[in-house]
Every structure is written in structure tokens, then in C-alpha cells.
Amino acid sequence: MDRAMNEAKFEDLLARYGADLESWPSKDQPSAKAFAKTETGQAMLEAELQLDELFASNIATGHEHTEDRNLEAFLSRLDAVPTGYSQEIPEKKSWLVDIQRLFASFDVELSPGALVSQMAALVVALGMGIMVGFSSEDSGYVSNFEAEEIDISEAWFADLSDAGVSDVGQSAEPVGE
Amino acid sequence: MQQQDETELSDEQLVQLVCSGDRNAFRVLARRHGARYRALAYRFVADMALAEDLVQEAFVKLWTHADRFDAGKAKFTTWFHRVIVNKCLDEKRKRRVDPLPEGYDALDPSASAEERLGQDHANMKLKRVLQSLSERQKTAITLSYFDELSNVEAAEVMDLNIKAYESLLVRSRTKMRQALLAEKEELMSAIGRV
Numbered sequence: 001m002d003r004a005m006n007e008a009k010f011e012d013l014l015a016r017y018g019a020d021l022e023s024w025p026s027k028d029q030p031s032a033k034a035f036a037k038t039e040t041g042q043a044m045l046e047a048e049l050q051l052d053e054l055f056a057s058n059i060a061t062g063h064e065h066t067e068d069r070n071l072e073a074f075l076s077r078l079d080a081v082p083t084g085y086s087q088e089i090p091e092k093k094s095w096l097v098d099i100q101r102l103f104a105s106f107d108v109e110l111s112p113g114a115l116v117s118q119m120a121a122l123v124v125a126l127g128m129g130i131m132v133g134f135s136s137e138d139s140g141y142v143s144n145f146e147a148e149e150i151d152i153s154e155a156w157f158a159d160l161s162d163a164g165v166s167d168v169g170q171s172a173e174p175v176g177e
Numbered sequence: 178m179q180q181q182d183e184t185e186l187s188d189e190q191l192v193q194l195v196c197s198g199d200r201n202a203f204r205v206l207a208r209r210h211g212a213r214y215r216a217l218a219y220r221f222v223a224d225m226a227l228a229e230d231l232v233q234e235a236f237v238k239l240w241t242h243a244d245r246f247d248a249g250k251a252k253f254t255t256w257f258h259r260v261i262v263n264k265c266l267d268e269k270r271k272r273r274v275d276p277l278p279e280g281y282d283a284l285d286p287s288a289s290a291e292e293r294l295g296q297d298h299a300n301m302k303l304k305r306v307l308q309s310l311s312e313r314q315k316t317a318i319t320l321s322y323f324d325e326l327s328n329v330e331a332a333e334v335m336d337l338n339i340k341a342y343e344s345l346l347v348r349s350r351t352k353m354r355q356a357l358l359a360e361k362e363e364l365m366s367a368i369g370r371v
Contacts, residue, residue: 014354015347047357051350054303055322071212074229078207081233081240082200089196089244 005031007040019048188253195243203240210254211236213324214261220319221265231264251333258326258334262316269312302360309356314349321346 010032017024021032035041183191183205194202211232218228235257239246246256307315313335320331332342 011351011354012347015350043358043361044354047354047361050357051306051354054299054306070225071215074215074233075208075211077229077233078211078236079204081207081237082203085237085241087198087243088241 005035007044010035010041010044014044014048019045019052189248192239192243192246192248192253195240203236206239206253207236210257214257217258217319217324218261218265220323221262221316222268227268228265231268232261235260235264252330255330255333258320258324258330259336262320262334266312266316302357305360306353306356310349310352313345314352317342317345318349318353 005028013024013028013032021029021036024032036045183194183199183202186194186202186205188206188209191202191206195206214232214235215225215228218231219225222228222231238260239257246253250256307318310318316335317331320326320334321328326334328342328346329339331346332339335342335345337345
């Protein structure tokens with residue numbers, strides 16, 4: 001399908017597909033070829049070809065220097081890096097190391113396996129303790145205790161003699177008797 | 178592991194060995210990529226001594242902090258390209274004036290006088306046209322056309338998605354072409370043909 005071609009579109013397609021119009025999308029080719037015959041189109045195509053030549057001629061700044069005689073000296077300098085600098089890579093530690101450090105103050109030698117079994121035994125013992133606690137008959141104590149609604153503040157005002165109060169309202173005994 | 182074997186290892190495997198303090202692995206990596214990164218840095222800073230210093234600094238960092246490379250996230254070359262490019266751009270930001278490439282006037286005994294003239298002319302033209310680009314555009318052109326990375330790799334180096342990178346590349350190329358056209362028009366008007 002022939003579509004209208006303008007400078008902006010031609011420029012965009014040129015940058016995407018290069019100066020060879022045959023490699024452009026077929027739908028754009030007829031209008032592109034027509035535009036390429038105009039003075040503007042021709043100049044743009046020439047500039048694109050020139051750009052290709054600049055890139056293709058392998059004269060990218062610096063490239064010609066990669067094979068110079070200083071290269072070997074440079075590579076030797078890189079070779080020497082490990083001799084001149086020490087590595088700062090943190091040691092990868094296992095969590096077992098931390099646990100071993102925790103037990104370091106004890107005068108016992110524990111293998112990782114022994115440590116794991118000790119930890120497992122501790123967890124089992126704690127778990128059993130918690131389970132026994134919940135299943136015990138005494139566990140009803142808590143709810144009974146709550147149900148009684150004991151006012152623990154009652155005792156706080158039982159004796160206000162040290163506060164110098166003579167009339168305590170509901171106090172059972174008069175002060176000083 | 179013997180050096181003979183290490184030359185056959187991938188970059189990523191070598192970095193792993195570098196992490197564990199393997200000096201030979203480091204040397205294999207340096208020999209494999211040193212020249213390429215030296216040329217890349219030179220294209221950015223246009224000063225060979227400075228380019229070598231920057232690349233050496235990057236390799237020192239590779240030796241001292243090899244654990245910072247995550248093989249699961251990127252290829253070694255993509256990661257190291259990014260390290261070098263960032264170093265060069267940082268360095269360029271610090272400097273105000275870009276000098277001409279070191280040895281720009283030096284004679285190349287392998288080329289005839291005519292060839293040299295043509296090469297110098299083309300070299301200067303390329304340099305002038307590149308100067309019309311922004312730093313990002315120049316980086317894209319350098320990675321794609323001079324360092325010959327694939328668009329996917331170059332996009333990764335620049336931390337862009339592929340579409341954004343391709344449109345950056347298209348804009349860069351368009352701008353270069355416009356600079357060439359402008360130069361030609363300037364020349365024509367100077368000699369009175371326009």
C-alpha cells in the first residue's frame with residue numbers, strides 16, 4: 001500500500017533501516033523511492049551512506065590503538081593487580097558458625113550435627129512443656145480466677161491512717177479506734 | 178586448577194574463581210578483555226593514559242570486590258561494560274575540555290601519506306559529528322557501532338528497555354546524519370555554490 005512520505009517519516013525510516021531502500025518495509029518502499037528522487041531525499045540518502053562509510057571504515061577513535069606496542073605493557077599492569085591489592089570479599093558464613101560461636105565459651109567441642117541435635121532436643125522439650133501446660137486440669141484456674149472479679153484495689157484503701165484521713169466513708173472502723 | 182584449563186572457562190566461571198582468590202582466573206579475564214575495554218574507555222575520554230588508568234581501576238575493583246558481580250543478573254561483559262562506561266562518564270563530567278585524542282598528529286608508518294590524510298580527515302569528521310550528540314546518544318553509538326554490542330546487550334549496559342534503546346539509537350543516528358548534512362551545506366555556502 002502506497003502511503004504519503006514526508007521528510008520526518010523518511011528520516012525515521014532511514015535511521016531504522018539504513019540507506020538501502022529495498023530493505024525497508026514493502027508498504028513504504030514506493031513512496032520512499034519517490035521521495036528519494038527529490039533533492040532533500042537524495043541529500044539525506046547521501047548523508048546516510050556517508051555515515052555508514054564512517055562507521056564501516058573502522059576508524060572509530062581509539063580502535064587503531066588497541067594493537068599498539070603499549071598494549072602489552074598495559075596488560076602486564078593488569079596481570080599485577082592481584083599482587084598489589086588484597087581482596088575485600090566478606091567470608092560467606094553459615095548460620096552454624098554463629099551458633100558455634102555462641103557455644104564457644106563452653107569448654108566443649110560440638111560438631112555441627114551435635115549442635116543441630118541439641119537444638120532439636122531443646123525445641124521438642126519446649127514444645128512438650130507448652131502442650132502439657134495447656135492440657136493440665138489446672139488450666140481452669142485462670143478462668144475461675146477471672147470470673148470471681150476480685151478487686152485488688154480493695155486492700156489499697158483499707159488503712160488510710162498514714163494519709164491523715166479521718167472519714168473514709170465506707171471504712172468499717174473509725175480512725176484511731 | 179591449571180591456567181590451561183582456566184582459559185577455557187566462561188567469564189562468569191572465572192569471576193567465581195576470582196571471588197575465591199584465584200589470581201590466574203583474574204589474569205585470564207584481564208588478558209581476555211583488557212584490550213577491548215581499553216579501546217572502549219579511550220573512545221569516551223580520548224586520552225590513552227587516562228583510559229588505561231580507568232580500566233585498571235575497574236579491574237582493581239573486580240579483584241578486590243568480585244563478589245559484587247551477580248552472574249544470575251547479567252553476563253560478565255554486560256556488567257563490566259556498564260562499570261567502564263559509568264567510570265568514563267564520571268570522569269568526563271569532572272573534566273571541562275575534551276582534548277584531541279592522544280597521538281592524533283602522530284604519523285602512522287603503516288599508512289601512506291595519502292591514506293593518512295584520508296584517515297585523519299574521516300577521523301576528524303566522525304569526531305565532529307559525534308560532538309553534536311548528547312552524552313547518552315554518544316554512548317549508544319559507541320556501544321552499538323564501535324564496540325559492536327547487540328542492541329539487547331547495549332540496552333542492558335545503559336539500563337534501558339530495548340524499545341527505549343532502539344529509539345535512542347535512531348535519534349542518535351538521525352542527529353549524526355543531520356550534522357553531516359549541515360556540515361556539507363556549510364562547506365557549499367563557504368565555496369559559494371549555494
